Amino acid sequence: MRRPGSLESMAETEVQRARDRAGVTRRLLLELRPFVRPLVAALGFVTISAVGQSVAPWLVGHAIDHDIAHGDGRALAITMTVLLLVYVASAFSQRAQSRLIGGTGQRVLANLRVRLFSQLQALPISYFDTRPLGDLMSRLQGDVDTLNQLFAQGLTQLLGQLLALVGILVAMLVLDWKLALASFTIIPVMLGVTAFFAARARAAYRKTRETTGKVSADLQEGIVGIREAQAFNRTAENLARFRERNAANRDANVSATGITSAFSPAIDVLSTVGTALVIGFGGWLMLNGELSLGTLVAFLIYVQQFFRPVQLAASVYTLAQSALAGSERLFAVLDAQVEVKDAAGATVLGQVEGRLTFEHVSFAYDATRPVLSDVSFEAPAGSMVALVGRTGAGKTTIANLVPRFYEVTQGRVLLDGHDLTTVTRSSLRAQLALVPQEPFLFSTSLAENIAYGRPDATREQVEGAARTVGLHDFIVTLPKGYDTVLGEGGGLLSQGQRQLVAFARAVLADPRVLILDEATANIDTRTEALIQKALSTLLAGRTSLVIAHRLSTIRSATLILVVDGGRIVERGTHDELLAKGGRYAELHGQQFADGPAAQRVRAST
């Protein structure tokens, strides 16, 4: 557990600044509004414990000067009882305060996290196109985490400590302003020393993190590539390289330690200088008759007490800066434009036949980069339309417009004659199912994965869907059958099996329109045969839009659209297009250039 105020915790917080600090602070405070009552109560408790902390040493001084010096046992007993009560009251106020503030912090965070998540579910797909998932994840996690640190470590302690510090400073000034001012000269020195060390430690820790990253990367590669390493006799070289990085990491750590280990002794020396100052200057005042011994002792206790709050304040300041910068980014996510709301008066789309029409559709992310230009076609209910073309030609974009992942820039997309923008998104999507190129499985049970589009499906229906795609026989061989929980990314299943799960999911959703991005991964013969069979079941009687990668699978398509540069450049059936001798024929020729002999022998994985 890192203590707030330690140099390590300061060094690990990179200095960041929010662009609009005042604005972000105001918004963060607004987040606290529902918690005004517990916070006000907390403030009361904070005050009690702060007063207690500043009164106690004075009571000790009083006991020495008045009770002990005068040999008054009764007065001593009374002072001690008061002291005891003060301490007990402080302890319980501290307890109440840390619960109230800490609890509020956690509630605010939990609330913020849910709002962020729900916002992410509502943001348009295009929001994620420009933001790599890894970056987005690590930013969200990191920003929420600094906020958590601020709440958990900073605020709970800082508030109390700062008030205590004020109390202590006031008490010292009241007791003896000359000695107080002399003692305060230590504070700027201490802040300076802290800043000096923090800056150096930060640089050293950056280096440590870098070398640690390299060690981890090397380890990862060493383990993942172990078979290659052994096959190529590379183990000795690998070990030598690892040893180098391991040593660099060790050295970086040791030199970081050189700084952090010097910090607390330096503060310690300063604190002793403070004590010496009080004894020296205070003693001189006392010898001149300007100060009592009791006050001197009280000062000794005060001086010991104000070091920690000062240090803590320095560290929390850095933390608060980072938390503000993080919050600014989180608020930016919360403020991002969500998917276009359903139009006013949008109707609920009922059961459709499945006639899909594109009317002069254009699409662009921004005006300078048109992605689709004037795409028109009609897919009669139950037909199969295949999209063919190079990577980046616009096939996927066409498919993405059907579930309204993106909104058309010009033209219309219609389903059974209904303009998609006039129906609710939810009712539209209820008529569709999607099989992505890389089947996406959740780390839940197989049954839940299959029933993802229809969570209320019975086990019989789930099994029925699995049977339809030929997956049932495999699932029952698993020890937990349909309740087998898949690992992250659906590990445990082969590529082909995952594909089949995605099919089963689509079968169970029983859509009128199917959007299928053909898989390109290599699949062994038996599974491949299953997939082909499952596919024909899946396509039967539905309108389907297939992004085709293997020309052989789409010979039976009702309509083939050859897409290039965002336009449909050729259209027709397989035979028509071949006869025409255009782009399609060219693509087809490429794939089968060496004749049947070049076709892959799909004998194994």
Next chain:
Amino acid sequence: MAPPEPARDRRPDPRSRQAVLRAVKYLGQHRLDTAGALISLLLVAAANLAAPQVVRVAVDRGLAVRDWSVVELAVAGLLAIAVVRGLLTFLQGFLAERASQGVAFDLRDGLYARIQKLSFSYYDQAQTGNLLTRLTNDVEQVRTFVGSGVVQLAASLAMLLGTIVVLVRINAVLALAALGTVVPIFFVLRRFVKRVGPLFGQVQQSLGKLNTQLQESLQGLKVVRAFRGEARELAAYSAINDTLRDQNLESIKAISNSFPFVNLFANLGTVAVVGVGGVQIFRDQLTLGELVAFNSSMAFLLMPLISIGFLAAQISRAGASAVRVFELLDTPLELTDAPNARVLPPLQGKVEFRDVVFRYAGAEAPILKGISFTIEPGQTVALLGATGSGKSTIINLIPRFYDVTSGAVLVDGQDVRELTLASLRSQVGIVLQEALLFSGTVKSNIAWGRPDATLEQVKAAAVAAQAAGFIEALPQGYDTLIGEKGVGLSGGQRQRLAIARALLTDPRLLILDDSTSAVDAETERAIQRALDALMRDTKKTAFVIAQRLSTVRDADLILLLDQGRIVAQGTHAELTATSSLYNEILGTQLKGEGGAP
């Protein structure tokens, strides 16, 4: 990340205790640093105890009797002590950390050396994440404990004893009163640590789940939207989030039940000391200076108690980590050179399997059930069969990635188990099924098995593997960075780099697990040409797990496998005429491709 172990009971299991002791012994390699740290900390403890004594002298012989010279001396003394103590504290911290970093280095070095030598069968069952955790988190746990933990424990104990002695010598009655109030702190902390240890683990777990949920909902964005799962995803996330919040609130409760009371007990010490001390001053059993010194010394009673309270938890966590670290370090190596292993002379390329049976560790049935064949130098062999028929196993036995269960694998007439691994594997080139590349340049990847190769040699290998074309089109050619931080390569490009890598080692025996992901038509042809070039090179004996009809057609020998046995062998022409299974396999592919030949 491994969930932290729940805090143990008073008695840690003996394995954990042994592991901790063994870890501590690693300090022996860094004894100078360790000894320096220990000596420094003893001196620090002494200095800590001396300081309040100086304060006492200042009060009693200076301030109380108004002797300014004594006050001056005392102030100078305090400063001197502070500076010396500062230096020593630095030395102690620095040396202890340096020793612990040394231990971490040694542990990691040993672990890495071990994982490089463990056999394929170990990795068939191990999980990368788990191994990584041992090398990072577990080593870090052990390091923290061995470094700061051991030294701190020693320091705390020394300080505790020293303080008690000093306090008792100042005034025994007062010392008893002080101890009476301060000792409960230890128990408050122990209870706290016990309660919060498991809670902390739960919080980490929930946090992990929360992040997984977030990641999945974003990765599967389109699936979620298309199947209208937004509300359900949110509900799942909210549920985990609520659990996390409640666990955090629990932790706050535990903290708020502990630390204010630690302070309270510490302060009670002051009440007791001033109260009892005051009475003793009335009776002239104590001087005011002694009282002040006593009060200052009490802080030194507190610090070690707090440290020890926290260390107890650290020990049990470090113990669990140490057990895992040493478990890996002690994993027996299954495949090592035999005591009298011979160096394989330059290989001719004859390979013989003699009634080979092989069973994977943990599997019930053998995957190879009596495989025998002989390949003459320079022959190309194609292995054909369904998934699980044993093709990959056969090629894994040749470079001795596994040892046969029974029977023998011979190269040039010598049993591979009687050869040194290095001399055997250096003459076998292999392209594994998943073309794995390493972070680095294109050149360093091709030269991976032969780091001293010249650029010309690398280029020649790239040309032979049909990779030179796309490499030269890359922004920095052969110096282009690839891997995680570099440019992404397509499956076909990776495959060709892997082929170039195998070619550069100029093996006499080449093994290709040619199971590429589907690639576009052009790449497909390029790979095909690369393979054809390889196979026509008559000097090499080649084993190919075939994916392409042309490979099979051109092979000198086809081994057709079914359920761990060779069911037919011969050339393409022979098998087409005699084997129905062979024809069936060919037939399925063609159907799979959707067109007849």
